[in-house]
Amino acid sequence: MNAVIELLNSHRSIRKFTDQPIPQDTLNTLIQAGQAAATSSFIQACTVIQVNDQDKRNQLVECSGGQAYISQAPVFLVFCADMQRLKLACDMNDADINSGFTEQFITATVDVGLFAQNVTVAAESLGLGICYIGGIRNQIARVSELLDLPELVYPVFGLCLGHPDQNPEVKPRLPVDVVLKQDSYNDNGNQETIADYDKSVREYYQTRTGGNKEMTWSEQMSGMLVKEARPHMLAFLKEKGFLLK
Amino acid sequence: MNAVIELLNSHRSIRKFTDQPIPQDTLNTLIQAGQAAATSSFIQACTVIQVNDQDKRNQLVECSGGQAYISQAPVFLVFCADMQRLKLACDMNDADINSGFTEQFITATVDVGLFAQNVTVAAESLGLGICYIGGIRNQIARVSELLDLPELVYPVFGLCLGHPDQNPEVKPRLPVDVVLKQDSYNDNGNQETIADYDKSVREYYQTRTGGNKEMTWSEQMSGMLVKEARPHMLAFLKEKGFLLK
Numbered sequence: 315m316n317a318v319i320e321l322l323n324s325h326r327s328i329r330k331f332t333d334q335p336i337p338q339d340t341l342n343t344l345i346q347a348g349q350a351a352a353t354s355s356f357i358q359a360c361t362v363i364q365v366n367d368q369d370k371r372n373q374l375v376e377c378s379g380g381q382a383y384i385s386q387a388p389v390f391l392v393f394c395a396d397m398q399r400l401k402l403a404c405d406m407n408d409a410d411i412n413s414g415f416t417e418q419f420i421t422a423t424v425d426v427g428l429f430a431q432n433v434t435v436a437a438e439s440l441g442l443g444i445c446y447i448g449g450i451r452n453q454i455a456r457v458s459e460l461l462d463l464p465e466l467v468y469p470v471f472g473l474c475l476g477h478p479d480q481n482p483e484v485k486p487r488l489p490v491d492v493v494l495k496q497d498s499y500n501d502n503g504n505q506e507t508i509a510d511y512d513k514s515v516r517e518y519y520q521t522r523t524g525g526n527k528e529m530t531w532s533e534q535m536s537g538m539l540v541k542e543a544r545p546h547m548l549a550f551l552k553e554k555g556f557l558l559k
Numbered sequence: 560m561n562a563v564i565e566l567l568n569s570h571r572s573i574r575k576f577t578d579q580p581i582p583q584d585t586l587n588t589l590i591q592a593g594q595a596a597a598t599s600s601f602i603q604a605c606t607v608i609q610v611n612d613q614d615k616r617n618q619l620v621e622c623s624g625g626q627a628y629i630s631q632a633p634v635f636l637v638f639c640a641d642m643q644r645l646k647l648a649c650d651m652n653d654a655d656i657n658s659g660f661t662e663q664f665i666t667a668t669v670d671v672g673l674f675a676q677n678v679t680v681a682a683e684s685l686g687l688g689i690c691y692i693g694g695i696r697n698q699i700a701r702v703s704e705l706l707d708l709p710e711l712v713y714p715v716f717g718l719c720l721g722h723p724d725q726n727p728e729v730k731p732r733l734p735v736d737v738v739l740k741q742d743s744y745n746d747n748g749n750q751e752t753i754a755d756y757d758k759s760v761r762e763y764y765q766t767r768t769g770g771n772k773e774m775t776w777s778e779q780m781s782g783m784l785v786k787e788a789r790p791h792m793l794a795f796l797k798e799k800g801f802l803l804k
Contacts, residue, residue, distance in 0.1 A: 315588065318563055318684035322592040322677050343560065345739045347567040349732040351676060352691045355783060356776070358733050367742045394744070399737070400780050402749060409781035416796065417789035421693065423665065424715065427672020428679075431596060432567050435680055439563035446597045448666065462743040470669065487594040488603050492644070494590045497612050498707040499639070504647060531601070535645050536654035538600060544662035548804060551661065557802065559793060 321439055326484050328443025329383045331476030336388050340440070344475075347436035351428040354421035360429040361396040363461050363469075364389065370460055374472065377457050378449030387474035392450065392457070393430050395422035397466035397555070413466060414558030419551070426470045437475055447472035454550050466555045483522060486514050488531075508532055566683055571729050573688025574628045576721030581633050585685070589720075592681035596673040604667035605674040606641040608706050608714075609634065615705055619717065622702050623694030632719035637695065637702070638675050640667035642711035642800070658711060659803030664796070671715045682720055692717035699795050711800045728767060731759050733776075753777055 345362060353359070365371055371385040374392075384390055397413055404411040434444050450457045450472045457469050487493075492507050512530030519527040551557050590607060598604070610616055616630040619637075629635055642658055649656040679689050695702045695717045702714050732738075737752050757775030764772040796802050 316684055318566065319588065319592050319681050321563065322681055323595045325595050325597065327597060342735055342739065343564065345735055346732070347564050349735070349738060350568045350570050350729075352570065352572060352679070352689075354691070354693050356730070356779060358738070360738065361744070362739050363744060364739060364741055370742060398744075398746070399749065399753075400784055402746065403753065403777035403780040404784055406750060406753065406777045407781040409785045411781075411784045412787060413784070415788040415790065416793040416802070417696065420668065420696070420715070420792070421788075423668050424672045424693075427669045428676045431673045431676035432680070434597070434673075435677070436564050436567055439561055444597075446599070448599050448669075451662065451665070462745070464744060464746075467744060470665070484595075485601070487591075490587055490590055490594070493594060493603070493605065494587065494607050494609060496609055497615060498705075499606070499608060499643075499709060499712060500707070501643070501647065501709075504644065505651060508644075508648065508651065532648035532651045534601065535648040536652040536656075539645055539649055539656045539658070540654045542657060543660035543666075545660065545804065547665070548661040548802070557661070557793070559790065 322435065324484060325438060326482045327445040328478045328480060329445050329474070330478070330480040331383070331387050331443065331474070332479045334388065334477045336442070336476060341389060344433045344436045348429040348433040351432040353425050353428070357400060357421060357425060359396050359400065359422035359425040361394045361399065361467065363392040363394065365392060373460055374450060374457065377453040378447055378472070379452055381447060381449055383445065383474050384447060384472065388476035389474070391473045391475065392461060392469050393426050393471055393473065394463060394467050394469050395426050397422055398464050401466055413555055416557055416559070419556045423470060430471070430473060433473070441477070442475055443478035445474040447474060451544055451547065454547065458554070468551060468554050468556060483518070486518055567680065569729060570683060571727045572690040573723045573725060574690050574719070575723070575725040576628070576632050576688065576719070577724045579633065579722045581687070581721065586634060589678045589681045593674040593678040596677040598670050598673070599666040602645060602666060602670060604641050604645065604670040606639045606644065606712065608637040608639065610637060618705055619695060619702065622698040623692055623717070624697055626692060626694055628690065628719050629692060629717065633721035636718045636720065637706060637714050638671050638716055638718060639708060639712050639714050640671050642667055643709050646711055658800055661802055661804070664801045668715060675716070675718060678718070686722070687720055688723035690719040692719060696789055696792065699792065703799070713796060713799050713801060728763070731763055
């Protein structure tokens with residue numbers, strides 16, 4: 315274990331920030347650290363929109379089911395998967411982009427994930443806190459319109475960023491032997507291990523909420539996964555030129 | 560700038576490794592650092608297959624267009640997006656998972672990206688080198704069969720890991736003002752900036768290959784993007800229970 319790994323292991327989402335602003339230079343440094351992540355075949359398919367406009371911030375709160383910290387965080391970023399810039403690169407060479415492949419959706423989305431996690435690690439190394447906001451996909455068409463996203467661009471998630479004004483506990487993760495397998499997928503013993511893990515998650519919630527929340531991991535997951543999951547997503551992405559084939 | 564950000568900025572893919580093995584304890588530490596990354600609604604949808612079997616490694620080389628370092632690296636990992644474990648969590652609570660939503664494909668894929676980038680950063684902090692292998696998606700059905708991946712699991716990418724036996728240069732990235740935008744997507748000036756950037760990429764390739772490779776970024780992208788991109792992907796993913804609605 316070293317200081318970097320300790321930093322990674324100390325991650326928890328921060329949803330309450332002090333008023334201390336983040337200098338633009340610092341933010342640029344974080345974005346450049348994001349760019350330094352690996353990128354599939356050098357496509358560099360991540361574009362970040364920094365949202366400063368308070369009215370847009372307030373609308374993003376509405377788009378995300380009322381998460382007020384989106385409007386309160388010193389910095390709010392929207393991470394986009396961007397094939398539009400690659401279309402431009404094709405145009406500059408009189409080439410017709412052959413877009414719409416599911417494979418390209420994967421590479422662009424993964425690019426965004428690697429980029430954003432580097433931004434997160436860089437931010438946390440400076441003592442800042444972050445919270446990923448998948449909730450912007452609740453009303454993804456409205457978010458897309460609000461930020462003038464063209465064809466071949468979609469907003470993957472948001473990120474709140476600032477100096478922490480709270481100190482939540484680290485949330486316990488699944489045991490490593492459920493997550494790391496040898497030579498093939500094998501779920502022998504998963505159920506017993508998850509049942510044990512369920513107990514530690516229940517304890518975590520009891521401690522964190524003063525005993526008000528009584529929930530295991532598998533209960534939480536099954537409560538969520540019986541429901542529809544943003545059923546508008548496929549139609550929206552197709553309209554944007556993704557997942558056509 | 561601090562040591563962590565310098566580490567992030569020093570990333571380059573490593574494709575040649577010394578024979579020095581990686582202790583399993585170290586690998587477990589890296590995986591746990593991966594688990595510490597944020598996970599969408601706590602789904603923890605990443606499963607990693609560590610491939611030790613040499614025959615399987617050799618087959619993975621074939622599946623990936625002949626990238627020999629897949630068989631030579633001390634460690635080779637396949638990162639999978641896993642909703643099967645979430646189905647198990649539902650089963651444990653007598654709940655019927657409502658799977659197949661595109662939204663779930665996004666969250667599981669992003670989970671894998673954040674997890675893997677933490678593994679990468681942790682590895683690099685220990686002086687190890689890595690190379691992401693998207694090439695396993697060339698023959699994704701064969702990879703899936705080789706690793707006995709069940710329904711609701713797909714292999715997103717591989718990762719070679721070991722002590723570096725080469726020291727390649729860091730590859731120049733797009734200027735930050737192309738990638739970071741204020742309040743809305745705006746591609747004014749992108750073409751000029753990319754044209755400048757094209758020159759620095761051409762210089763990078765000339766230096767790195769002793770003048771043998773003459774290629775700008777936009778040329779490289781357009782050469783790739785006029786072609787089909789793994790056109791088997793959508794049918795494969797649907798068979799696995801993803802992207803159905």
